[in-house]
Amino acid sequence: MTGEPLLSVRDLRTFFVTDRGVLRAVDGVSFDLYAGETFGIVGESGSGKSVTCRSLIGLLPSPPAHTTGTVRFGGRNLVGLPMSEMQKVRGAQISMIFQDPMSSLNPVMSVGDQIAEAMEAHTSLNRAERRKAAIELMRSVGIPLAGRRAGAYPHEFSGGMRQRVLIAIALACRPKILLADEPTTALDVTIQDQILSLLLSLRDEFGMSIILVSHDLGVIAETCTRVAVMYGGQIVEMTDTETLLTHPRHPYTVGLLRSLPGTETGSRYLTPIPGAPPSLIDPPPGCRFYERCSLRTDQCRDWPAELLTVGQNHLARCLRHEHVEEIA
């Protein structure tokens, strides 16, 4: 990686206070994001990947969520930033798109107005100029007949088109970072590819970095240069994509790879990982994957489960990482 990271996350923790106790959704996440790269976060539901994203720009309601740690961006820590400052960052410097395009747009506002609105808080363009810019944005995200369709309402668009609108909204102010939380999960398989290529080409065109969150390792593999695998609120492995796919060093990653249909591991049957993710309310001390791990030993139980450097730019939270290749 060249130069200073654009975004630097250290010891990010987001805990929720619930009736049943404190839920440790994100428990000590650290990573860097560099300019122009696409960084993937992959994990199953409940692994904390979405919460991580939202914590970066403080989108979680503050009770019941509490966030600590450092998110270094533009020379300051975003965690604990007063809301007025955070609102200046959101949309202008860091944007986010969400999972479900069907419900992510206001049903009673026209699409053009919603895109124009994104510029309202951050630019000094007047209404007409914003409108024009919105139409231009609709064109660059590939919505046909943009001029005519700007006045249309979200329900008149298909899922894929709505996601394009949401991308247009996110990119309206040329942010430096785009957070994409499962952007293709709710879409048809055929549309997924279109949206992903759109994201990549826009990344190059606008010169931004993308953090792509997904449970689908296939999506990550296609689009990201570096990946972090999350489990139980923690990063369990982090390295560049190719290394992850070919030389994983954490048993959970192996399990993920194996559950992908038609990967190079060549199995014809989907092999799920037995067991269930740990409760995040009272997580086990030590390795959280212990219960489901086929490589576990007694040593693992007492081990404080830190992230170890297992290669060049390759971290893994596993005591027995050298043996992972045996089960890969």
Place this chain on the structure above:
Amino acid sequence: MAVEVADPGAAMVARIAGGTARRRRRRLRNWPLLAGAILLGLVALACLAAPVLANHDPLTQDLLNPAAPPFSPGHLLGTDAPYGRDVLSRLLYAGRIDLLIGFGGTGVTVIVGSFIGLLAGYYGGRIDSVLMRIVDVFFAFPFLVLVLAIVAMLGPSLLNIFIAIWAVSWVSYARIIRGETLVAKKQEYVLAARALGYSDLRVMLRHILPNVFSAALIFSMADAVGNILLGSALGYLGAGVPPPTPEWGSMIADGETFMVTAWWVPTIPGLAIVIVGVALSLLGDGLADLLRPNA
């Protein structure tokens, strides 16, 4: 040998959980249910025991002692004006009428309305359209107005009040249960029952009804409040149970003229209505919490 595993997040847990421990004080889970039931029970018991609790005959006039304020000797709640009748006794006896209207009105309409709703929802199609059209027609009339009109035509009496309420109020239940049935009939347990060849009646009564009835039960509380308000409104307007039978609404009307000099005469019966209404609402909330906790 167990090793102390360092947990950097533990400090944070302690910090944020500590602040909210206060809020997680043991709150009696479903206090509305309990409070409502007790309150209603007390009122109903008191009214039922009117002959025992009332120390005066509700109709006896005492023209030497009109408009006596509460806590007068022998008259805990005073006497009314200008007749000097004991307010407490009248209150208790009147309560019987009003509670009867509330429960009697609701009791019948719950069953009839729910059954009609069940039929409409289950069979769908033509039957549903016709039944729901009829329901729509009834809903166009303000209930009070229609009940007033029916009682006016039939003549004021307790029975006619019941008839009017029964004729009109069943529609609410029909609508609610029909909606619930439409959802229920797509559930797997219904499909299973039908696949087993159970008769329609059996599926409706023994499989769907127990599941959808909670909605009717919860609504019946609000309906009972409505019926009591309806009955007392009829009494107030002079179109209800004919005098001299005491009824909370007519007591309020009687006392209205003397509002300034004997404020307790119209005020106390109103309070009784409010207390019963609140009790029923609490009961309804409690039931809703109990039967449909995720709603």
Place this chain on the structure above:
Amino acid sequence: MGRFGFVGRRLVQMVPVAIGITIIAFFLIHLIPGDPVVVILGSHYTTAGAAHLRAALGLDKPLWTQYLYFMGNLLHGNLGDSIYYEQPVLNVVLDRVEATLWLVVYAALLAALIAVPLAIYAALHRDGVVDQIIRGTFMVTLAMPSFWVGIIFILVLSVSLHLFPVTGFGDNLVDHLWHLFLPALTIALGFTAVLIRSLRNSILTVLRADYVDTARAKGLPWRLIMRRHVLRNALLSTVTIFGVNIAFLIGSTVIVENVFAVGGVGQLLVSAIQQRDYAVVQGITLLFALFVVAINLLVDVIYAVLDPRVSYD
């Protein structure tokens, strides 16, 4: 076609309901035990008058024919004659309709004025002390009979404090507003509880919506998000609430008119009952129901205009 077709289709859908309403109203008279002509004419009974009424109602004909007579009259605006006022029912009603309409609209506006800010506050500070107080207060208000509340208002605000007149309708615009304030408030109190509950729920649902997250991620100030995204969607459902509750509102108005002697249709209804003026009772019942249907149509149209998702086809 579009919008006009929409309204047209709605009107057509209303026809069966309207017919059903007339059927029920028709049957009201036939509930009267005994000879309806004798009972209707009461103390005004004359043999000639009785014969005339019998012919007018077609009482010697089969039931369905009587209904046709009834419908025929109705379509000519003939709702029968008031025995007491010795005028057509329609005239008697129309004389008093202004006060009632004023009261209904006034009450609805007051209720909205009170309910909207309270519901917003309650939703935003969910389960806080104020929220619970609001909900608790209105649970009690819902149980209060409107006539009782009205009497207490009169006692406290009119008689003791001389802030408002006790009865009547007033002579000009400002006078109307002043005279009708207490009655409108009394009606509104019952309605506000329903409004607050449903609006609060609506807001809470919208607050959880994904598009609110999208708006926040744009970096918009919270006030703007509330106005353009949350409220615009939450208030949409409130429109239908008014439609659904108009019948309830009318019922309350009837009661309150009698408490405050406003001189509207509601007061007429009750006095007609006392005077055994059955044609008036029947006529008012019918008219109220038709009014409710008309309002519901209006509400449907307004909603369709406000919500772009409603298709006119």
